[in-house]
Amino acid sequence: METVLEMQNVCKTFYGDGVEIHANDNVNFSLKHGEIHALLGENGAGKSTLVNNLFRKPDSGTILLRGKEVELSNPIAALRHGLAIARQDLSKSLIERHTVAENILSISEGFFLSLSRIEREITSALNKYELGDIDPKTKIWKLSGGEKQRVEILKALITDPEIIILDEPTSMLTPPEIVNLFSLLNSLRSQGKSIIIITHHLEEAINYCDRITVMRHGEVVATLETEKEKNAWVSEEEGIRRLATLMVGKEVLYELARKKMEPGKLTAEIQGLFTTNDMGDTVVNGVSLQLKENQILGIAGISGNGQQELVEAMLHWRKVDSGKVLIHGKKIDGVSIVQDITGKSIREIRDLGIAYIPEDRRKALILDLSIRENLILNSYRKSGGLFIDQKSIVNVTEELISIFKIKTPSALSSVRSLSGGNRQKVVVARETTLAPPEGRKLILIAENPTFGLDVGTTQFVREELLRLREEGAAIMLISSDLTEVLALSDRIAVMYKGKIMGILNSQEATREKVGLMMGGSTLQEVIE
């Protein structure tokens, strides 16, 4: 097959905070005509940077299109050469306050804006590519995450490009939608289009892609022919392990030892919770859940189905419209005390021993303060009085830094100077060591705690959650990564449009069942 796109010795360096990051270091990459080519790598391996070189010039290196050297210095040039991209960060790619039609500017022409013509074109393209029913007149902010992602994909396809680049296109799609997307890509391939797909889901690469290029630390470490490799592998599991090793650069332990444990006593309870999002729409619709000691409750679901609002309502970051959050306390004189924490201040809630690892690390850390100061944000009040007990703080923080293996020259360095993984370790260290009051066990709410982390840190965080579970903590794990939920949870609640579609225990939960429920099927429908 002929090569349509070739990048030779491409380099791209970023400068920030006094460090040079070689995001692409002499990278060579080629795309053949009519193939689906997966670009694999951990976060920060340089995948997005590599394809971005096609939309703004790299620092050095050449780009060949059908054998001819081209200079693609801006997105218009790329568009003219038949390249289109669906980007990963939708907040930088879609205009929230404009309608779908107003977002797809590339097909507008002339002086006057004929929105009705654009809307017709969008509707017919949506039908043609079977991307589902989206009204082109809807404002983007009214769409769900999955719908936004499909608009982004449509935006790339509508220009009828020869080379299609999809950067993490499946992060907001349900498993059935992912299958649909790949069958669309298959049919595009048979029409002679060439496709690059960036992903970190290894099974997507193995099952759907013709070739796989693996990147690590800004360099290409291998390019594999999937068919050839498949014959050499004993099983898909072996393939996944091989690819993971290539991605990380060392053998990865993917197995997690989740010991069998009996659930402990009920420690927290959500009863019929309703709350609204910033727009005033009800996005949590009567959620009831129970957290038990020694148990991880996983909340599966595509992000944007009310998970974040649910957590915020529990922790008083958001007003509860109706419903209750109850904490079951210790027994006093044989009577167990139930405390209603709805509407209590954040400090009162946290003082009951409720720890929180938010998805957005900026919500958990003050970047310009030192690691030491960030580590004591929960506990500085314990010193009492006007002054902070420096000596004990030094001891405590040095201990945490060594236990959690936070890589830093000093406890006094700012958190901003840390890598993403080490920043998350600071959060995990602080939150998991939160001391619950006498006679209570820790309650931990973890929102996508491994989002954007490298494999090593991901493993570390997951093991930490399991260790806490064994120590008796009740953990609520909200994750849009289905693999993570399935691997860690004792019970799995699936959330869709603000409702719990059903709760499965770890034996009965399979990827297929949970995947269907993530798309709106109820537990009953799935079992039948």
Place this chain on the structure above:
Amino acid sequence: MVELLNPILWHSIVAAATFFVLPTLGEIYAERSGILNLGIEGMVIAGAAGSYAIAYQTQDILLGVLFGMFIGGLLATIHAILTITFNRNQVVSGIGLTILGTGLSGLLGDAVVGKALKGIDSTPIPILKDIPTIGEVFFDQNIFVYLSFILAPILWFILYKTRIGILIRSVGENPSASMNQGVNVRLIRYLCVIFGGMMAGLGGAYLSLGWLNFWTDGMTQGRGWIVIALVVVALWNPLGAFIGSYLFGMFDVLQFSFQHEAIPFIFPTGIPPSVLKMMPPVSTILFLAIWGIILSQQKVKSIVGAPTALAKPFED
């Protein structure tokens, strides 16, 4: 009692309001593209002085007006270079621009302070001017006033119904998204900011040549600042520019008419001029507070609020 229905009074309100309409329209375009220009006051006053000086020297009013627009555009270009090309702080640059413009106005207008010049006559529009009251109030004005009537709907049409309009709005909402689709973000922002400056200069020319017919230092009396608030009142919509402008035009004129009005118990001997002079700034603050409360609702904000990328630096 003041004759509130007196057409002459309303005639002067329209004349006063036009001064607000012109720069507001320009600033709406600048802010729609994402650039806040706090230098309106400086561009207006420099435009007023420059246009009066040139018109006086050459005895050519049109040349004066064009020079006023040129001065406004030139000052806005400085702001554009600083904030768009070099990503400097828009607030600091805008305030600097006001100081520069005020200084420049003293220099340009030095020779013509207090010198009389026959300004622009009113050109009554046939037929329309014969409509009772309305004709007298709206259609017996000078060319600037008619220009404001025509420009507002044209600018509204361009913003909402043309390709360049959606590009301007996109750039002000999300420059990264626009750039990813091949829009030249910087070019569009430059055009909008310079257009805003030219409209401010035009407003200045109207002030000295079309409305008050003289030049003296500091003659804008801070009216340029009110324009910034009027953009918010207009909800960044060119048609909305009229609402706030006419309201403030009313305050501007009525403060003179009410001076001899007595209000029982509070001001038995007539409302002191100082209280009336307070009206425009006080009502500006009131307006902004009310708007602030309405716009604090996320849902309202996402429909009629400020452009999302307004005043945010953009590095590609």
